[in-house]
Amino acid sequence: MRSYSPVRWLVLIMALVLASCSAAAPAAPVAEKVTIRMWSHQNSAFNKVNQELIDQFMKENPNIEVKYETFPYDQFIQTLQTSMPAGTEADVIEMFGSWVCNYATGGRLQETPAEVMSYTKAQEIFYKAPLDGYYCDGKLYGMPNEYNLEYSGALVNPELYKAAGIAFPPEYKDYNGLIADAKKMSAFSGETMTTAGFHFTGGDALGFIMLGGILEQGGNYFADDGKHFNFESKEALNVISTLTRYAREDKVIDPTLFSGDNGLPGAFFKGQVGIAYIGPWAAGVGLVDYPDVKFEYVALPPMFGSEYKFAADAGWGKVVSANTKHSKEAWMLQNYLTINRANALKFNQISGTVPALKELVDNPAEILAVAPYMQPILKLLPHGQYLGNVTDRDQLFYEIIAKNLTDALNGTMTPEQAAAKMNAEANAMVDSKASK
Amino acid sequence: MASPGSLRRSQRRFAFSVMTPIMIYLMIFSLLPMIWAVILGFFDYSPARVGGTIFGLGESNPFVGIRNYLDMFSDSQPATVFRKSVSNTFLFTFLILPLNLAITLPLAIIIERSHARVKGFFRAVYFLPTVTSAVAVALIWGAIYNPQAGLLNSMIRTIGMTPPKAWLSDPQAFVFGIPLAMVALIVAHLWQDFGYNLVIFIAALQGIPQNLRDAAMVDGANEQQMFWYVTLPLLQPTLLFVCVMTILSSLQMFILAQVMTAGGPREQTTTMLMSIYSNAFRYQNMGWAAAMSMVLFGIIMLFTIVQFRFLRSDWEY
């Protein structure tokens, strides 16, 4: 039996801890030094270049301190949601364009001050597709860094091409040639696929292939009222059937095996994928995380027909929260990262994202000097249109399109069933959000 | 007990000065939230909307009566996922219980029978996983389950069999009708959790008076009969306690599923708590999430009441 009370002991410890806590607490900011925070999701290339630009910014503005914090992608939205009502979110947020209007109309974001940028001026310097994501109800909220393009571009693996005896780098006129090559590169260990010839089942890829595929055939994924969807058109069904054929008959991909932790871009850089349908940002990640792996990035032909046609949504950009206590400094940083030509260029170069600033694409030499892999895809830009109001972009892409398509690819549903389900769920989403 | 009036008064003063802040605290941090949660279930509430004056309820966060509860039976995606999470949670709970008992009870008997040193050692080692963070457990088992580079599949391959395609991410893999991901989750959970019940059983077995066993042996009972007619009946209150506690903790499974499988594939391992969490904090439908949490609460209350009713008497021993 102890002779001293453990509680007293604990109270003592608590007192010591509290004392040391206050001693260790960061000293109050010196004089006029202002501290602002910036948040973004985790992507090694994005994080690297953001940090470099922020370090630069702090050197040029010694009275501003910037704390940069990153979050896992699937926690990012929830973090924003829980912190905003409490006012604890960061001052500058790297937000995905398609989310911006949701937050803006909820009063969570600050409108871009006129002296920083006006919409008219922005329209001159930015491409329409990415910019429109940041323009809600006649007001501009922040600016994009990226033209989110995940269409008809692919990473290709030189080793696998060589091993299969195919010419490298490949140039495809149509998908017949592509699938034929992909079949040669797929490898199996018994029944299990160990190498995927053509990986097209990333969450974003499936969404863009679905919508782009419909557009390429001259169809429309919106129904006549422009709000609801039509995924049971013959164009939609054709897309689903074609992809199902690639997966089940041509056996170029096993969606289950190459998903999650074994999905793109990791699987490609580990040498398990021959052709990976993914945006050029994946090359940016590869250069940071897998510097020794060789790759090329090529343009693919349209999947259907002979004309490129795609829908793009506004990509990542920087916004300022409505709760910020340091508007001036926040907009300074926001500006620095999006409009400042040299910085925007650096961002696109390292992250591998297609620039949202027209000038950087019209004079592509600079960006191609660092990110040569982007060249094939730059020529596609004029063929794109803005995604439109899809109610909830993440839900549409990941829950509705990707899941149902994957079911068809797995053989759990027939293409007709998948199309019907996709249609029903998409329209249910529109209806439930509309009633709120 | 007669005491001078002033002593009584000072006692009462003391009592009140202690209990008042405590009661105030409990009002704010326990009762208020509980009532609020019940009320929230009847509203369509999102913290993003300003709403009316009292707690932001009303106006743009309208009162909807029992619509949230009725919606649970609808065809909308959140409702379908919720129903799936309920069945997942029940499946998980009632698979874990017998498996856990089948491991812990025999092990407890074996350990209790062993030499004192050995007993202490094994007890300590088997209890170790329970003190570790569930996040770390989820990451480690996630690595073990990795289809290509993980420990489990490489062990299966070395003995010449073909392992399943993917333990945690194959929506088409089932074992006796149970999703493979759930089986994998159950194994990891059992690994982390079995120490609790094991240790309780060992203590209970030790508590069986030796003279009872001796008496049985004198009566000519063999090992088997001893177990079924002496040990097991005496273990009954402990068994009941262990069952209820295991059920209660399984009903609230969150961390392991969230970190290891994120509720996938295809919501096959999404538990009720995960569904409540994502609806409340990611989709900001707090009214709907509160209604779901009331359902979970109802289920938990059921088992808690069972525990209190059957075990109240046993607290006194």
Next chain:
Amino acid sequence: MTTQSQTNFSHLIGAVLRYTVLGIGLSVTLLPFVYVILSSLKTPSEIIQIPPSFFPKAPTWQNFITIFNDPKVPLGLFFFNSSFVAVARVGVTLFTSSLAGYIFARYEFGGKGVMFAVIMAQIMIPFQMIMIPLYLILVKLQLIDTLWGLIIPAMIDAFGIFMMRQFIEGIPRELIDAGRMDGATEFQIYWNLILPQLSAPLASLGIFTFMATWNDYLWPLIVITTHERRTLPLLLTWYSSSHGSRPSLTMAASVIVLLPIVLIYILFQRQIVANAATSGFK
């Protein structure tokens, strides 16, 4: 064969079987720990190779060095966060539980029944039910994204009060009466007479609360968003997802986070296990 040697033989078989089972259990229990340690010593390229190796071919401390040198991972800070929250919570819980338990056990006053009902109510309420309104309350109190937001809502534990009350009821009244006759104040009676008797249940409650707080994930996940205020479990998931391409680093981080608790466990294992067994609650 005589009956005696038959019995001896069957005893032997029994013992062999028993120890085999125990041995298998031992390996299964320890295997993941061994695995994570070995994995943390592998190089980033070795850990993703297929087919995988079990033992590291060229064991290296590099992963740990990388983590220690990572400016975004000031380990001391995160350990402090977790410790601060755990110690503060345990301190207040033990204090209030023992004091309130004492009051309930040995004092009579108006409204006692109602108050006790409130206590029992809190025991019955599971966290999930109140986490949403608790979040909203914290928003109003502006405690979101602070360590106090982790401590304050969980400071007073009704179950602890209940448990202490049960225990104190076993302390003889004569002790208290003697104290009063000696002219001690009510608080002195508590502090000097009652408290020392409670070291066993307090240790039990304290250990249980400490472990629960240290490993808590859901509530910190909701409350904390600033990197510097993360507790260790949050740090671990953050680190794991930001280093997805290098699982050896994640394994090393897991080892670092597990180590202190395992060490504490090894030192105090007898106490911890005994408490879990007798208190019999999670």
